Amino acid sequence: MCLDKKDLAYLGPEGTYTEEAARIWNPNGSLLPADSIPDVARLVSDMRASEGVVPIENSIEGGVTYTLDLLIHESDLSICGEVIVPIRQCLVGKDAVELGSIDTVISHPQSLAQCRRFLDNTLPHANLVASLSNAKAVQEIMDSNKNVAAISSQRAAEIYGASILMNGIEDRPNNETRFVILSNADSKVTGRDKTSLCFEFGDDGPGILSDALKEFASREINLVKIESRPNKKNLGRYVFLVDIDGHRENSLVKSALDALQERVLMMKVFGSYSVFEPE
Amino acid sequence: MCLDKKDLAYLGPEGTYTEEAARIWNPNGSLLPADSIPDVARLVSDMRASEGVVPIENSIEGGVTYTLDLLIHESDLSICGEVIVPIRQCLVGKDAVELGSIDTVISHPQSLAQCRRFLDNTLPHANLVASLSNAKAVQEIMDSNKNVAAISSQRAAEIYGASILMNGIEDRPNNETRFVILSNADSKVTGRDKTSLCFEFGDDGPGILSDALKEFASREINLVKIESRPNKKNLGRYVFLVDIDGHRENSLVKSALDALQERVLMMKVFGSYSVFEPE
Numbered sequence: 001m002c003l004d005k006k007d008l009a010y011l012g013p014e015g016t017y018t019e020e021a022a023r024i025w026n027p028n029g030s031l032l033p034a035d036s037i038p039d040v041a042r043l044v045s046d047m048r049a050s051e052g053v054v055p056i057e058n059s060i061e062g063g064v065t066y067t068l069d070l071l072i073h074e075s076d077l078s079i080c081g082e083v084i085v086p087i088r089q090c091l092v093g094k095d096a097v098e099l100g101s102i103d104t105v106i107s108h109p110q111s112l113a114q115c116r117r118f119l120d121n122t123l124p125h126a127n128l129v130a131s132l133s134n135a136k137a138v139q140e141i142m143d144s145n146k147n148v149a150a151i152s153s154q155r156a157a158e159i160y161g162a163s164i165l166m167n168g169i170e171d172r173p174n175n176e177t178r179f180v181i182l183s184n185a186d187s188k189v190t191g192r193d194k195t196s197l198c199f200e201f202g203d204d205g206p207g208i209l210s211d212a213l214k215e216f217a218s219r220e221i222n223l224v225k226i227e228s229r230p231n232k233k234n235l236g237r238y239v240f241l242v243d244i245d246g247h248r249e250n251s252l253v254k255s256a257l258d259a260l261q262e263r264v265l266m267m268k269v270f271g272s273y274s275v276f277e278p279e
Numbered sequence: 280m281c282l283d284k285k286d287l288a289y290l291g292p293e294g295t296y297t298e299e300a301a302r303i304w305n306p307n308g309s310l311l312p313a314d315s316i317p318d319v320a321r322l323v324s325d326m327r328a329s330e331g332v333v334p335i336e337n338s339i340e341g342g343v344t345y346t347l348d349l350l351i352h353e354s355d356l357s358i359c360g361e362v363i364v365p366i367r368q369c370l371v372g373k374d375a376v377e378l379g380s381i382d383t384v385i386s387h388p389q390s391l392a393q394c395r396r397f398l399d400n401t402l403p404h405a406n407l408v409a410s411l412s413n414a415k416a417v418q419e420i421m422d423s424n425k426n427v428a429a430i431s432s433q434r435a436a437e438i439y440g441a442s443i444l445m446n447g448i449e450d451r452p453n454n455e456t457r458f459v460i461l462s463n464a465d466s467k468v469t470g471r472d473k474t475s476l477c478f479e480f481g482d483d484g485p486g487i488l489s490d491a492l493k494e495f496a497s498r499e500i501n502l503v504k505i506e507s508r509p510n511k512k513n514l515g516r517y518v519f520l521v522d523i524d525g526h527r528e529n530s531l532v533k534s535a536l537d538a539l540q541e542r543v544l545m546m547k548v549f550g551s552y553s554v555f556e557p558e
Contacts, residue, residue: 059514062344062507066392084514109388109411113345130409132388176514207496209505210489217486225515226488228341228506235338235363235455236503 007032009040009049015135015156021083021179022053037066041075044182051080052182058087059176061110063227063241067180071270072198072229072239078271079196081181084278088175089115091166092150092157094141099165102126104144106137107151115151117171138162181273190274193247194224197257200231200239202265209240215259216244219252239266247272286311288319288328294414294435300362300458301332316345320354323461330359331461337366338455340389342506342520346459350549351477351508351518357550358475360460363557367454368394370445371429371436373420378444381405383423385416386430394430396450417441457555466552472526473503474551476536479510479518481544488519494538495523498531518545526551 010022012033022031032049034040040052055064071079089111093102099122105112106129112119119126126149131137137150138160149165157164180196187193201208216223225243246253248269261267289301291312301310311328313319319331334343350358368390372381378401384391385408391398398405405428410416416429417439428444436443459475466472480487495502504522525532527548540546 057509057514059509060511062509065341109409128411130388130411132407132409172511174512174514178514204501206499206501207493209502210492210496213489213492214486217489220485222483222485223488225517226507226519228504230336230338230341232339232451233453235336235453235457238504240505 007049009034009043009052011037011040011054013133013135013139015138015153015159016133017085017087017153017177018053018055018179020153020155021055021085021177024083024085025051025053025081025181037064037070038074041070041077041182044077044184045075047184050183052077053083053179054182055177056180057178057225058110059174060114060172063229065229068227068229068241069232072241072268073232075182077182077184078186079180079273080183080185080187080271081273082276083179083181084176084276085179086176087114087170088154088168089151089170090154090157090164091169092138092141092152092162093146093165094144094148094162095146096163096165097146099123101147102149102165104129104148105151106131106140106148108132108134108137111151114170114172114175118169135160178276186271187273189247189249189272192275192277193272194243194245194275195248195253195257195272196241196243196270197268198239198241198270199260199264199267200237201263208263212260212263215256215263219256221246221252221256286328288313288322288331290316290319290333292412292414292418294417294432294438295412296364296366296432296456297332297334297458299432299434300334300364300456303362303364304330304332304360304460316343316349317353320349320356320461323356323463324354326463329462331356332362332458333461334456335361335459336457336504337389338453339393339451342508344508347506347508347520348511351520351547352511354461356461356463357465358459358552359462359464359466359550360552361555362458362460363455363555364458365455366393366449367433367447368430368449369433369436369443370448371417371420371431371441372425372444373423373427373441374425375442375444376425378402380426381428381444383408383427384430385410385419385427387411387413387416390430393449393451393454397448414439460552465550468526468528468551469553471554472551473522473524473554474527474532475520475522475549476547477518477520477549478539478543478546479516480542487542491539491542494535494542498535500525500532500535
């Protein structure tokens with residue numbers, strides 16, 4: 001729990017999985033949809049929202065690069081919590097038509113990718129069209145003829161009055177997305193916390209990364225996640241993002257972070273927060 | 280050089296940066312455009328093309344997840360070479376119209392993201408629309424009214440007869456994409472080689488990754504790149520992709536790979552190949 005939970009910004013429009021994550025984080029709060037991930041961050045920085053919810057990682061597609069790059073390069077917000085939402089994709093039509101009559105499928109390119117095998121097998125002749133979000137795809141089919149379908153969540157279909165033609169069309173099970181809660185404030189020790197940070201080396205050379213990670217290992221601190229992003233200056237130079245077990249106020253974590261700081265050109269701690277526990 | 284270089288498959292349509300990479304790899308070969316990254320791989324596996332060119336990494340956007348996941352999960356092709364291409368984005372119209380009259384901009388979501396600041400400053404009121412490739416975006420504007428623009432390469436504009444309204448509109452300099460050449464055959468030692476591989480741990484625990492990377496560091500083998508991808512079974516479980524200096528037939532590299540193999544559940548060497556040298 002970070003701040004008083006009113007005006008929670010999220011990546012909209014209504015019906016996205018991010019809205020679902022926002023409702024899990026704060027079931028009774030008032031929600032504020034934003035057009036893009038940077039817009040969510042801006043609403044929080046400018047104090048027009050107390051917190052903001054953005055996707056950070058999907059179990060099939062990997063890191064959400066917009067969010068990672070925002071945390072690394074553009075924002076000084078803290079991560080004060082996380083929520084994990086299972087993803088179930090639906091094929092959605094304006095009316096309840098036969099699958100055989102569908103000639104076009106609209107969705108975000110990631111959703112088209114997640115349902116590729118289903119599309120190849122069931123709708124091999126359909127024309128695939130990109131949209132900027134799944135909820136937008138549903139809005140678009142409501143203005144098209146009935147042979148155009150969308151891929152979206154069940155909730156987006158319900159909100160915009162579309163018909164669910166088929167549920168659970170994603171190719172792989174265990175499709176989950178992790179969302180983080182952005183805030184101006186850090187989060188207190190709860191006893192079951194993790195810490196997210198990034199760092200970049202000034203030098204290059206054999207062993208530099210394994211020596212740095214040793215600062216966690218030698219203190220028995222578990223590395224929950226490691227990922228790299230381009231530093232955006234030179235191809236082949238990276239910023240590393242790691243999640244570790246424990247709160248930054250914990251003395252072992254604190255000493256590991258101090259030791260790491262000595263080894264790197266840049267280090268930024270995004271925050272320490274309670275590990276998500278499903279209800 | 281891998282095989283006899285005829286029928287080089289690439290991610291099309293004509294006018295993509297991948298086509299440019301294919302022309303650099305084999306200036307006089309016959310090129311075979313494919314609709315998707317898996318289609319490029321399929322053409323090579325089925326011997327309908329001798330090699331295939333796909334993007335693997337961009338200096339701003341990071342890893343091309345389709346290609347990484349194909350190499351990890353779906354293909355037994357080898358990487359037998361690499362090409363690096365500088366990316367210059369153009370704003371392109373059907374005719375040479377004033378910027379002020381543009382009300383819609385179509386492009387692949389990655390290109391829209393790469394030109395975000397330009398779009399915010401110069402065309403703040405334009406409606407942004409996603410397409411499946413930049414070359415496709417140019418094809419689409421040729422069938423629209425003249426107030427619709429695309430973001431694409433100069434070559435795509437030339438091929439489809441569009442007008443370049445502005446050149447170099449990407450927000451960050453040093454925008455480059457690295458492409459790899461997929462083949463059924465491995466590549467010979469040239470003296471300036473690198474090796475690409477992936478691995479996944481069976482266990483978890485402090486130090487497991489830093490100990491594994493130590494197999495390279497202790498042999499003075501430089502880690503050129505490290506990246507992680509979800510293992511697609513459980514959120515928070517990863518496959519690590521690394522590029523190291525040296526050819527797998529080099530005895531130090533060979534002993535490091537043998538030692539790493541003992542520490543992991545799964546290891547896959549994608550290939551050893553000559554480091555790209557611009558002309």
